[in-house]
Amino acid sequence: MLDYVDGSSLAGPMRELFAVDVTAVEGRCAACGLTGPIAALHVYGHDHGPGLVGRCPGCDEIVLRLVRTPTDAWLDVRGAVSLRFSL
């Protein structure tokens, strides 16, 4: 399926949760070890529903999920070994 966008599209939803831009943060995929910015993930679900799924551009495994409800945001990053914030 082709209809995905880049991880940059997570920038808006994530900036509601974090004070800094996390899309330029480097993450490491737990499945294949690829490192790269969150902005390079393939994001599905951008045009429907409350959930966004970010998949690794190398192996297509799920790296993170962001689900919004009217009162909460759930961020699941179990597909990432680490996120490196440069300070």
Place this chain on the structure above:
Amino acid sequence: MARTAVSRRLTWRAAELREVRGETSSAHSLIFEVPGWPGHLPGQHVDVRLTAEDGYSTERSYSIASAFTDHHDLVELTVQRIPDGEVSPYLVDVLQPGMRVELRGPVGGWFVWRPADTAPVLLVAGGSGVVPLMAMIRARAQASVRVPFRLVYSTRTPEDVLYADELRRRALEDRGLDVTIVYTRRVPDGHGRPPGRLTAADLAEWGWPPDFEPAVFVCGPTGFVEAAADLLIDAGHEPARIKTERFGGTDA
């Protein structure tokens, strides 16, 4: 206690449409006034939220087309109408000056070009993917930077070219900016290249060779970005130097 942290997070702000500029029969540039706009870098985008009277709301991302100048609070977006789309036909056909939307941004810190960057730049656009790349071209001119820029812009027909007059003018006046338009369906009279999708030969002729180590920005519908990024990597460009922004959809 958590005040400062909370206030640094982004929320939605009201944006009033000030002016509309027709670009093509299916795309308009929308100039919004956003009080307190903090400024932005070329390549960043905003999320636009529409809310119906019954409370239903929906949001989409739009790249910022304008370069930031600090003497006003104006933000320009260029929206291409997608037939049967939920949001874009409203923005292009219904929204009138004086009406408001909600806007969250600027966001995105990766697909950006900074005037202090010194690498030559290759911009590869498919359709409305030219929008954030135009912001880079405008910011380059505004900062009077001489870093060489090349834009290779793929679009269907001569009538579909966004910013046609401005690109023609800048290609003559902005020193170090080359603009090439590749037509996929129909070419203008007297144009040498037959219509067709972007090829490796187009990028070899009109882009930068990989050993120049250009910073490459590729933007457009997802299918276009896939194809163009593959051509660039096959030509020897370092994947780490290729930044992509996929707009969704599959049509090039």
